Amino acid sequence: MFEFDQYLGFIAFLVIGLLGFWVMVFLIGIIPYWIGGAVKDMLDEKKQKKRLENEKV
Secondary structure, eight states, rough: HHHHHHHHHHHHHHHHHHHHHHHHHHHHHHHHHHHHHHHHHHHHHHHHHHHHHHHHO
16 A cells, blocks of 8 residues: 555655644734734823823823
């Protein structure tokens, strides 16, 4: 059916493919969370800056 080198190639292909799949799943979960946190921090900083300017006046 399979020779040993074909078997190793098939296993290597499966491992690389599965690693790529799980890296994509990880990135799809992490990147939106990271972007959302960055946007939230940016809005909080703008709000704090605006509040400080209103306190000075």
